[in-house]
Amino acid sequence: MLPPALTSTLFSRIVSVAVARKPSEVPKAVRMTERERAVFDLIADGLSNKEIAQRLYLATNTVKGHVHNILEKLALHTRLQVAAYARSGSKAGSPSP
Numbered sequence: 001m002l003p004p005a006l007t008s009t010l011f012s013r014i015v016s017v018a019v020a021r022k023p024s025e026v027p028k029a030v031r032m033t034e035r036e037r038a039v040f041d042l043i044a045d046g047l048s049n050k051e052i053a054q055r056l057y058l059a060t061n062t063v064k065g066h067v068h069n070i071l072e073k074l075a076l077h078t079r080l081q082v083a084a085y086a087r088s089g090s091k092a093g094s095p096s097p
Contacts, residue, residue: 030073039066043079044086 032040035056042052049067053060067079076082 032070032073036066036070036073039063040070040082040086043067043070043082046083 038056039052042055047055049060049063052058053063056063067082070082071077071079074082074085076085
């Protein structure tokens with residue numbers, strides 16, 4: 001198993017390479033699950049974990065787990081960064097131009 005610092009660095013490198021290609025492909029490039037993409041889109045819409053849980057018929061703790069995975073995969077630190085990233089044209093459900 002890789003140490004957390006190395007794992008974080010690896011994810012950061014994957015994201016930076018993917019962004020250099022095309023930002024709208026990043027969620028696909030980091031292999032987000034369908035549920036993670038749905039949570040990503042709802043974070044971008046400004047929903048709270050509780051609202052996302054209600055919308056997707058999930059437990060709030062399940063949503064927290066998905067948010068954690070999204071943050072790790074995109075090498076981000078806050079939900080606000082996820083929302084800003086999504087608003088910059090990288091929404092997971094958007095078709096590539």
